[in-house]
Amino acid sequence: MSGANVIGRARPRVAVVRLPGMNCEDETARALESAGLSAVPIAWDEPPRALAGHDAYVLPGGFSYQDRVRAGAIAAKDPRLDVLAHEAARGVPVLGICNGAQILVEAGLVPGDARAGEEGTVALALATNRLERREGYYAAWVVLEARPGSLWTEAYGPNERVPLPMAHGEGRFTARAPGTLERLAAEGQVPFAYVARAAAGPARGWPDNPNGAEADAAGVTNARGNVLALMPHPERADRLFHVPEDLAGPWGERRRGARGDAARIQGAGPGHGVFLSLAWHLGVSPRVAVEAG
Amino acid sequence: MSEWIQLWVERQAMDPAASTASAALQLLLGRDAPVRVGRADLWELHCEGGAGDAAGRFETWLRGSNLFLNPNRDRGVVLGGVAPVPGPSVASVVTIERGATDSRAHALTLGHALGGAWRVRRGTVWTLAWPAERLDDVAALAEKAAWARRRSSGLLVNAESQDAVVLVGTWANPALPNPEPPGMARTDDKAKAGGDGRVA
Numbered sequence: 001m002s003g004a005n006v007i008g009r010a011r012p013r014v015a016v017v018r019l020p021g022m023n024c025e026d027e028t029a030r031a032l033e034s035a036g037l038s039a040v041p042i043a044w045d046e047p048p049r050a051l052a053g054h055d056a057y058v059l060p061g062g063f064s065y066q067d068r069v070r071a072g073a074i075a076a077k078d079p080r081l082d083v084l085a086h087e088a089a090r091g092v093p094v095l096g097i098c099n100g101a102q103i104l105v106e107a108g109l110v111p112g113d114a115r116a117g118e119e120g121t122v123a124l125a126l127a128t129n130r131l132e133r134r135e136g137y138y139a140a141w142v143v144l145e146a147r148p149g150s151l152w153t154e155a156y157g158p159n160e161r162v163p164l165p166m167a168h169g170e171g172r173f174t175a176r177a178p179g180t181l182e183r184l185a186a187e188g189q190v191p192f193a194y195v196a197r198a199a200a201g202p203a204r205g206w207p208d209n210p211n212g213a214e215a216d217a218a219g220v221t222n223a224r225g226n227v228l229a230l231m232p233h234p235e236r237a238d239r240l241f242h243v244p245e246d247l248a249g250p251w252g253e254r255r256r257g258a259r260g261d262a263a264r265i266q267g268a269g270p271g272h273g274v275f276l277s278l279a280w281h282l283g284v285s286p287r288v289a290v291e292a293g
Numbered sequence: 294m295s296e297w298i299q300l301w302v303e304r305q306a307m308d309p310a311a312s313t314a315s316a317a318l319q320l321l322l323g324r325d326a327p328v329r330v331g332r333a334d335l336w337e338l339h340c341e342g343g344a345g346d347a348a349g350r351f352e353t354w355l356r357g358s359n360l361f362l363n364p365n366r367d368r369g370v371v372l373g374g375v376a377p378v379p380g381p382s383v384a385s386v387v388t389i390e391r392g393a394t395d396s397r398a399h400a401l402t403l404g405h406a407l408g409g410a411w412r413v414r415r416g417t418v419w420t421l422a423w424p425a426e427r428l429d430d431v432a433a434l435a436e437k438a439a440w441a442r443r444r445s446s447g448l449l450v451n452a453e454s455q456d457a458v459v460l461v462g463t464w465a466n467p468a469l470p471n472p473e474p475p476g477m478a479r480t481d482d483k484a485k486a487g488g489d490g491r492v493a
Contacts, residue, residue, distance in 0.1 A: 068310040069317075069448060073441065077317050081444060106451065107444045122441055125454030128390055176391075176453045 011038040012055035012282035017084070018043045019075050022062030022099065024235060031238040032058065034268075035275035036284040044080070051083040055282050056093040059084075059100025061167075061233060071126065071170040072102030081107045085120065093151065093278055094227040098168055101219075101229035102126045110220050110229040111184055124180070124220065126231070127172045130212030132205070139167035141247060142210050142232060143197045144218050146273065150191035152221070152228045155276035161195065162270045163243070163251050164232035166210055166218075171231040173217040181215035192219030192230060198248065234271030241265045296347045297467050299372040300336040300355070301418070302362045308332045314419070317448055318438055325434050331378060331420035335387065336361055336399075336413060337467045343409025348373075350407050360402060376464035378420045382428045384435030387468045388450050388457035389416035416469040419449050432461045 014037045018025050029039035039058075042051055051057070065074035075081070081103070088094045088109055096104040104110045105124050112120020129138055143163050146156035156162060173181055184190055194203040194216040203209040203216045211231075219230035236242055243255040251270050258264035268276075308331065315330035340347035352371045355361065362369045370377065378385070399413040421438055423431050439459055440447040450457040456470035 065313060066309065068313040070451060073448060073451070074313055074317050076441075076444060077321060077448065085444070106441065121443055122451060122453065125451045127454035128393075172454075174454050 011036060012279070012284065013038045013040050014056040014058060014278070014282075015040050015042045015051055015054040016058050016060060017051065017080060017100075018060075019064040019078065019080075019103075020044055021064045021066050022060050024061040024097065024233070027238070028058055028060040028097065028235045031235040031271070031275045032278075034238060034272065035279040037275070037279050037282065044078070048079045048083050051080055052087065054087075054092070056278060057084055057087060057095070059094070059096040059103050060235070061098030061100060064099050064103065067099075067170075070102075070106065071168075072099060072104075072106040075099075075103045076106035076108075081109075085109055088222065088227045091224065091226050093281060095152070095274070095278065096227075096229045097235065098166075098171075098231055098233055101231055102170060104227060104229040105220075109227050110222050111189055112222055120222075124173060124175050126170050126229075127174050128170050129168070129172055129210070131210070132207075137167075137169040138210055139165070140207060140210055141244065142166050142208070142218070143195050143249070144192045144232065145195045147188075147191050147193065149188050150221065150225055150228075150277075151281045152219070152225075152230075152274060152277050153191045154280050155273040160273075161200075161249065162192075162273065163237070163247060163249065164234055164271055165236045165242075166232040168211070168231060171211040171213065173213040173215070173220060173231075175214070181213070181217050181220075184220060185215045185217065187223070188225070189221045189223065190215060190217045190219065191221060191225075191228065192217075192232075194218050230274070234274040237269045237271030238275065239265075239269045239272075240267045242269045242271070294343070294345060295339065295341045297472075298338040298340065298348045298351055299374075299466055299468065300338065300351075300361055300369055301333050301372055301377045302336065302367050302369045303331070303333040305366060305368050311419075314448060321445065321448065322434075322438060325430075325437060327384075327421035327423055327434070327438060329420075329422040331422075333377070333418045333420070334362075335416045335418045335469060337416070337469050337472070338399075338403070339412040339467075339472075340403075340407075341410045343407060347407065347409065351403070354403075354406055360399060372464075372466070374464070374466050376460075376462075377418070378422075380422060381462050382423045382425055382431050383462070384421045384423075384431055385460045385464070385468075386419040386421065386435065386439045386449050386457055387416060387460065387470070388419070388455050389414065389469045389471070391454055391456050414469055414472075418468075432459070435459050435461060 108120030
């Protein structure tokens with residue numbers, strides 16, 4: 001990726017926030033670059049003001065601060081989150097993937113709708129997985145439904161089925177007030193939901209819904225829709241070669257069909273749409289973004 | 294014959310989560326932060342039936358088992374109903390994930406080893422200590438440190454997924470919130486449940 005101008009202006013700059021214990025920043029940066037964006041790593045030891053002024057922000061996955069106290073709880077108190085909250089209140093897109101999602105929830109940015117200068121209330125939790133016959137960390141490919149009407153699903157077809165890998169121990173979206181996630185889904189704040197893996201239709205418990213999340217929520221946004229907390233990893237499915245050959249469905253067929261074809265196997269994978277949607281939102285033309293991908 | 298037993302398990306060395314929580318609370322609360330933070334697993338066991346003196350028999354059995362703790366890393370104490378970390382300016386934040394199920398594997402193992410019917414639950418206890426001159430403020434300060442309601446306040450408990458009780462200068466047995474199995478909550482527990490997820 002050359003970093004050359006895109007349709008007459010510099011590529012939008014997306015800050016990839018690195019906190020101690022995160023481990024997905026490089027592949028997240030590559031996925032952003034593949035969508036025609038410029039990834040700018042910002043480390044935890046840089047002053048918080050270094051974060052301000054970017055076109056978008058990504059909190060990648062990992063185990064920030066070793067998941068001490070609760071996953072994301074310590075990072076949520078980092079002064080950098082004040083900067084992110086301020087930018088989010090201005091409408092700047094913020095994406096949290098896996099541990100990044102846990103941080104956004106613990107910081108009250110999702111589903112918070114704080115205005116600039118105000119703080120969001122912690123109104124959700126990403127709690128310990130509830131699995132059938134087992135507990136704790138779980139890693140698998142799951143299938144999400146990309147629901148229309150969100151900036152984060154713009155590059156997908158309406159209700160397109162998107163296989164993505166998930167890997168977490170605390171990914172169960174839950175809230176104290178019953179029906180909270182259902183309400184958020186009805187209000188369009190759940191752009192990604194787990195659905196049945198084998199055939200069309202809603203998730204039928206585990207393993208379709210791999211953690212017991214209420215309303216089958218895999219990704220939740222704030223009311224404005226510009227901050228997304230997404231538990232599965234789109235950056236780990238950004239290229240077709242990321243897709244396992246034995247995956248069922250069209251993406252598996254595509255992967256099997258590309259066996260031995262070096263050019264096709266480097267093509268876009270099912271997770272690319274998340275980064276492409278962000279790129280389109282930031283003004284990267286669809287044609288240029290697709291060529292970059 | 295029914296008996297509640299509490300097993301306190303803490304690290305022999307410095308607990309990394311406790312030291313990180315202490316540093317984070319210092320940044321969050323400044324002079325209102327606790328001067329010492331500790332953390333322990335609290336196992337609560339309920340034994341029904343069996344040959345009596347369940348606590349004594351459990352303690353003897355525990356010395357030959359690594360089911361509840363790693364003896365190379367942890368130390369465990371069967372509490373005798375007294376506060377594990379005593380002191381007038383010490384608060385205990387006792388927390389458990391809401392809806393957490395009993396540990397069936399632990400209960401079955403104890404039933405086979407010791408007889409009787411067992412229930413086993415695990416929670417976490419955060420022990421917060423303030424200087425003696427803050428004695429009158431400890432209850433309020435502990436609440437402030439405990440509940441993560443906003444980005445700039447509280448840390449230890451997210452009320453959206455966890456229940457907790459804050460004990461100041463006292464201890465309880467059982468201490469973990471909602472000790473009854475789901476659907477069997479005692480009416481006095483329901484009455485004690487606070488309005489924001491806490492059990493006061």
